[in-house]
Amino acid sequence: MNKVFIVGIGPGGYEQMTIRAVRVLETCDVIIGYTVYIDLIKEYFPDKEFKSTPMKKEIERCRMAFEEASQGRRIAMICSGDAGIYGMAGLMYEIGEHFPAVQLEVITGVTAATAGAAVLGAPLMHDFCFISLSDLLTPWEKIGNRLLRAAQADFVICLYNPSSRKRYDYLEKACDLVMQYKKEDTVCGIAINIGREKEEIKIMSLKELRNTQVDMFSTVFIGNSQTKNLNGKMVTPRGYQNV
């Protein structure tokens, strides 16, 4: 059967890939992905054919994978992080409805949030939410309501896509909503360029986060009521009792 693997390559370099991801890519004829991700892994798979489409041409990229697979070639579609978290897996299954002869398999990877959490300390040790601040495909009202409810229920909140040129004030807007329920001195963290060159972390209060500019290579973490700054690390205790 014709097959496409949807492979999460992790947040950065080769070392953060799983062994299974490497082994699957080694068996494929063609590796398809956004140029930036292909550049991250290309040197480790020198005998493969690589194909790409520009940014925002995700639907075309998915179709390309199915069309190549339909010709009997073994295909890998790569995504950064995990393919199933704000990645390409969902779109591939949706477009796959039109290609019933092609089988899909998702190869899981390390997502930005867990890799970012690892460099920040241990912020995600208790219940948490992932919220994307991108309103390209989701109305802002829905995003805002999620921020409010997550803050109200004392979740740790991890923000994906916290900013872009057009959405330069979205993190500020998000913090204002969250501060309706979380204290101004809630411990927050930013992980920048996770697993890549110039990796950097910052720990600050929610009030400071509100007035901080972040870029699209940043993942933002807002603590719960128990989250602490332990010698420059962001740590959420695993429970609400003393250890």
Place this chain on the structure above:
Amino acid sequence: MNKVFIVGIGPGGYEQMTIRAVRVLETCDVIIGYTVYIDLIKEYFPDKEFKSTPMKKEIERCRMAFEEASQGRRIAMICSGDAGIYGMAGLMYEIGEHFPAVQLEVITGVTAATAGAAVLGAPLMHDFCFISLSDLLTPWEKIGNRLLRAAQADFVICLYNPSSRKRYDYLEKACDLVMQYKKEDTVCGIAINIGREKEEIKIMSLKELRNTQVDMFSTVFIGNSQTKNLNGKMVTPRGYQNV
């Protein structure tokens, strides 16, 4: 400096470890962990010393890691999945307060939820929450409130620790709360023994989930209002517009 690595070994076998995790374990003198996790990887690191403590003796296990490291040995503390998601990373940082001469580094891994999502299809393509149903260290009122708010804001919900012998009816209680805001026919999924022998998935409605018995090796996914069953796969679209 004396060092302890806190290493996530992924949900199951050797292939789901990252290359970095393998390389770090290869450099360590002693690998410490819960017996079940040691048994998963032991054969791949034949020349290492392995140490363990029984289940529920996590604090003793952490102290053991610091004490060994204080004697100048290079130590890895292993966890299943990612060490930073309901794992040992937080406790290690807390106990580390008493061992200032020992440096900690978290090596991220694939968490059960992303690996489970990969076998179910693509349930986590939009904003989601992780909620543990274990009330050992968290009052049930807090857990219940999180379930309600997460349902109200139309998050995809991923449940860790959905059941145990003592908490046999917690999934039922959780579904009853969630159904205050989510429809009975919301698409749900269960991933069992992820990445291990007898891996299995089930797709069902929220109403059916309420009446299903799960065990401690299961991870439960409750969809958002857009989640679909596409030919037996659980798929959440990436946005609220047509693709």
